[in-house]
Amino acid sequence: xxxxxxxxxxxxxxxxxxxxxxxxxxxxxxxxxxxxxxxxxxxxxxxxxxxxxxxxxxxxxxxxxxxxxxxxxxxxxxxxxxxxxxxxxxxxxxxxxxxxxxxxxxxxxxxxxxxxxxxxxxxxxxxxxxxxxxxxxxxxxxxxxxxxxxxxxxxxxxxxxxxxxxxxxxxxxxxxxxxxxxxxxxxxxxxxxxxxxxxxxxxxxxxxxxxxxxxxxxxxxxxxxxxxxxxxxxxxxxxxxxxxxxxxxxxxxxxxxxxxxxxxxxxxxxxxxxxxxxxxxxxxxxxxxxxxxxxxxxxxxxxxxxxxxxxxxxxxxxxxxxxxxxxx
Numbered sequence: 001x002x003x004x005x006x007x008x009x010x011x012x013x014x015x016x017x018x019x020x021x022x023x024x025x026x027x028x029x030x031x032x033x034x035x036x037x038x039x040x041x042x043x044x045x046x047x048x049x050x051x052x053x054x055x056x057x058x059x060x061x062x063x064x065x066x067x068x069x070x071x072x073x074x075x076x077x078x079x080x081x082x083x084x085x086x087x088x089x090x091x092x093x094x095x096x097x098x099x100x101x102x103x104x105x106x107x108x109x110x111x112x113x114x115x116x117x118x119x120x121x122x123x124x125x126x127x128x129x130x131x132x133x134x135x136x137x138x139x140x141x142x143x144x145x146x147x148x149x150x151x152x153x154x155x156x157x158x159x160x161x162x163x164x165x166x167x168x169x170x171x172x173x174x175x176x177x178x179x180x181x182x183x184x185x186x187x188x189x190x191x192x193x194x195x196x197x198x199x200x201x202x203x204x205x206x207x208x209x210x211x212x213x214x215x216x217x218x219x220x221x222x223x224x225x226x227x228x229x230x231x232x233x234x235x236x237x238x239x240x241x242x243x244x245x246x247x248x249x250x251x252x253x254x255x256x257x258x259x260x261x262x263x264x265x266x267x268x269x270x271x272x273x274x275x276x277x278x279x280x281x282x283x284x285x286x287x288x289x290x291x292x293x294x295x296x297x298x299x300x301x302x303x304x305x306x307x308x309x310x311x312x313x314x315x316x317x318x319x320x321x322x323x324x325x326x327x328x
Contacts, residue, residue: 028268031091032065038259039070039084039095041077042163043191047212048077051127051257052096054289058280063272073190076166077101078109085114089262091269094123099255103315104171107323116260116316121270122308123259124277128296129210130234131172131253133226133243134218136202144226144246151206152182159185161195161204168255169195172229173208175322179250199223210255211236211294229253236294254296258308270305278303 038056040049049071056067072080081101087093095101102116114120133144141147151158160177162170169192177183187204189195192213198204200222208229215236217223227246228234243251259277261270280286281297290297301307 028091028266028272031269031272032063034065034092036060036063036065036067036091037070037093038067039072039080039093041072041080041095041097041101042167043073043193044069044071045193046163046191046196047129047168047210047255048096048098048257049191049193050212050293051129051290051295054286055126055277055280056096058283058286059273059276062276062279071191074164076105076108076164076170078105078112078114078166081105081116082113084260085119085262087262089121089264089266091261091265091273093262094273095120095260096126096257097260098168098257099315099319100167100171102258102260102312104168104319104323105166106316107320108166108171116312117309119263120260121263121265122305122312123261123270124274124303124305125256125258125298125308125311126277126281127212127257127290128298129168129212129255129257130294130296131168131208131229131255132211132214132218132237132240133176133206133229133251134199134209134214135206135224135226136199136204137222137224138202139205139224141226144241144243144248147206147226148180148248151184152180155182155184158205159187161187161189161198161207163192163195164188164190167192169207169209171319171323172253172255175253176208176251178322179248196223208253215292215294227251234294236292256311258311274303274305 040052042048053069060067077100084095105112141150160173196213199207200217218225225240227243228240229243229251233242287297
């Protein structure tokens with residue numbers, strides 16, 4: 001009798017699992033049937049926001065549903081990421097994460113409410129964004145060598161803007177500061193957009209920022225750029241030297257932005273979202289807009305969920321030794 005009861009329970013459980021799988025498959029077959037929310041973990045107008053809007057605008061056409069951008073600021077993007085991790089895994093809540101939220105956050109926040117590798121399904125890498133060393137237009141140093149000398153001599157007076165602890169602007173300048181062996185005063189803002197506005201307004205001295213946020217200001221002369229932290233110059237800013245050319249080859253940094261879904265989102269839904277993102281990145285109009293901003297568009301092999309998972313793992317390993325000391 002007990003054996004028979006166990007068989008009945010086992011059969012019921014197997015049936016439930018089977019029905020659940022069938023339901024998930026049916027859901028994925030018709031997905032999407034309503035508006036999708038894309039959480040952006042920073043203020044409107046920042047690099048992650050701009051890239052997300054460009055790509056999701058095209059994805060919405062492919063998927064046949066509106067994708068609404070929801071800007072959720074706070075704690076270097078980790079507030080939004082924690083919220084996205086807790087969202088229903090049905091494909092209707094996604095997040096555009098980046099180097100800060102899905103890599104640097106691990107060593108910076110010992111009590112992080114989520115884990116980038118355990119609590120998210122990677123969807124697709126969207127764009128690489130080179131880092132620039134920037135300053136207010138009237139900051140005294142004329143080039144990078146003078147900048148290094150000046151900030152070392154005046155470290156107690158200078159300050160550096162960033163978009164919150166764990167943000168790309170914060171993390172990349174932590175790397176710069178560690179190379180220069182300085183600890184300037186950090187000035188946090190709720191997003192790179194507000195931080196850039198403060199730099200343009202001369203309220204802060206310098207910052208490290210993604211190229212997407214800086215091209216218009218540099219070309220307009222409202223801020224100055226000392227160098228770009230990549231091996232080659234960027235076509236959008238041909239007059240800005242690389243850090244190697246300018247005398248600081250050790251500083252190499254490039255951020256990235258990518259789409260993630262909550263853990264457990266069905267594989268067919270991930271596949272649909274990935275296909276829509278890949279199609280967007282192949283569109284001439286989308287590519288032009290991203291390239292005009294200075295973004296680096298990932299090659300086909302870098303756009304798969306598997307490639308993004310490998311990138312996140314590698315980035316966590318890269319930034320942990322750099323940022324662990326900053327938390328001590």
